[in-house]
């Protein structure tokens with residue numbers, strides 16, 4: 001099968017039960033005919049730890065194994081671990097390779113809970129975090145010490161949408177012998193494949209585009225062979241496991257991932273084109289050549305998803321909040337990657353304590369998720385509400 005689009009439609013058929021989709025196998029106990037049989041299974045699991053040989057439900061069932069296999073093909077990696085949330089995958093990636101006394105370097109515009117985990121929580125375990133400027137990778141190289149274990153990247157930056165030179169980050173990490181992890185929730189491996197590019201670990205919040213319907217949470221952590229053992233060990237002791245019902249819903253979502261992402265991209269480009277006519281708005285979305293960070297996006301990505309930033313100039317903060325509040329087709333809420341459009345005003349609380357995000361007093365950040373509605377309706381809605389900005 002040549003095309004990945006075709007693979008997503010034809011994979012995971014269940015010929016045994018004559019159904020197009022695999023069954024949901026729910027299990028805590030997995031039963032065997034005899035003691036010899038359970039040992040045989042355990043020996044198989046030892047020899048082939050990624051082969052879907054389970055003796056207890058915490059390790060998974062055929063339903064989670066199928067999802068992991070689909071994602072492995074998509075990521076072109078050694079193995080994919082599944083976690084109950086995307087943030088669980090962030091935690092697992094870090095916890096697998098970092099120990100007391102070590103240091104981590106994190107991209108400054110990283111998703112706020114990841115910042116809190118690294119900067120505050122890990123400090124209690126004698127693990128130091130420093131942040132680097134996504135526009136100046138010299139700050140990354142300079143901050144690497146003998147104790148540095150991991151570079152944690154999120155691309156693009158959360159809410160500020162900086163695209164980084166991923167190849168350069170990988171070559172710095174290889175030179176300094178440091179592990180690398182990337183949060184690839186925005187692009188998903190449909191648009192960017194971090195493991196073949198050279199990252200050791202790649203995280204996607206399956207809550208977002210994988211499931212696509214805003215009704216399930218999950219995470220995936222794709223790894224190369226080098227880190228597999230470390231992550232496997234950490235996964236076993238933390239008991240982070242995705243339930244089979246959620247795994248099924250995510251597998252169902254994946255069937256249409258390509259169709260939805262293509263449409264998110266098309267709609268986003270139309271909306272971005274419309275918004276780019278406003279002189280008081282700087283668009284943080286790579287929709288055309290002269291867009292913010294277009295060159296760095298183009299260098300690594302084959303497409304763009306539906307999440308974008310708007311840097312709005314206004315001396316009247318309340319009028320910008322009014323603009324966001326009065327949108328009719330954009331729900332006000334967290335998360336993104338579902339079929340629907342969303343908006344968020346990014347105040348200080350949303351931004352966290354970033355060192356490198358420089359906003360002038362009269363600049364405001366708004367995040368839009370462009371859903372699968374008719375883009376003409378979205379543009380119409382935006383046009384009416386934008387009139388409120390003073």
Ligand SMILES: Cc1ncc(COP(=O)(O)O)c(C=O)c1O
Pocket residue numbers: 085086087088090111154158183185186205206207208217218219335336
């Ligand atoms: C970039 C990014 N990474 C990770 C996560 C965490 O995913 P989850 O909400 O599934 O835990 C989020 C959630 O918003 C996110 O935006």
